Amino acid sequence: MTPSRPACDIEALADDAWLLRFGDTLDPALNAHVHALAARIRSRAPHWLRDLVPAFASLGVFFDPASSPDRVRVELEGIVESMEAVATTAGDRLVEIPVIYGGECGPDLESAAQELGMAAAQLAARHAAGEYTVAMIGFAPGFPYLSGLDPELALPRLATPRARVAAGSVAIGGAQTGIYPRESPGGWRILGRTPRVLFDPEQNPPTLLQPGDRVRFVAIDSAAVAQELA
CATH class of the missing domain: 3.30.1360.40 (Gyrase A; domain 2)
Incomplete structure (x- = not known):
């Protein structure tokens, strides 16, 4: 049809x-x-x-x-x-986002996994296995609201938002996932963190991700980040 x-x-x-x-x-x-x-x-x-x-x-x-x-x-x-009706197709640009899951970078990974009835490693793997679409940029400059989250990974926001969420934090809020581009308050469940810079006013465009982009998360360890930033 x-x-x-x-x-x-x-x-x-x-x-x-x-x-x-x-x-x-x-x-x-x-x-x-x-x-x-x-x-x-x-x-x-x-x-x-x-x-x-x-x-x-x-x-x-x-x-x-x-x-x-x-x-x-x-x-x-x-x-x-x-305009004709548009089929739901993926965008042309694919951006891979490296993520350190768990530990200090993902303070909610363990509790979120427990709430979902799975191991923390399983939650991280399933989150990284998805392909997401930047539905819009909002909340803060460069913050991507990503559609495409596995419905079984949906999580309610924290009852009390944190006063400080580190820049690069990768999180789930309801039926979406997103990335905090800079340090800010926030109530999403933080699973990990990326070293990628999502917003830089000195760049053109200043936002790493654009509406319509496809996004994949790639799990990495802290040692790999240290080597990358050395």
Whole structure:
């Protein structure tokens, strides 16, 4: 059966931005449509375009304040109408993220595994075995919300968030996994940590991961990290 194109509501996000909303659920098909639409708009390179901000089921479109909001909306409506239904396919770019699981780097690995009824090593292996998609960037600059978590690994957030989560912490929050790009408070279950830098304002682009990227975690040990950073 051919998938149908999702309905789109367009609402004002700011004086210089429209929000294209396709739903309010964590649906891989909707997320794929959001990324496909962002790519379509970007490829047309309209003179008024300033930025595109994809989320799980919506797309923020920021435009030149000197442009007519109504004309931008009409053009967006035309692009939306021209879109066919999008199959849920993986993105082209694959990024491998090395992770030290457990120990000081993964303070919640043992308790999370116990809660899930498995050994810590099994939880780490199953987490690393998955292939994930960057559904959106949010919460903090460079923080990737990754879809594709094995449903059997879903974990509730901590009842009391930590005041400090180390940069690079790889964690599970509900039905998603993610990576803290910098030290910050947080309530996700921390399974490990990566030495990769996810956000660097001196780089272009400043974020290592982009919406739509595929991500795989690769388990490493602390000795390998020490050698890498030497």
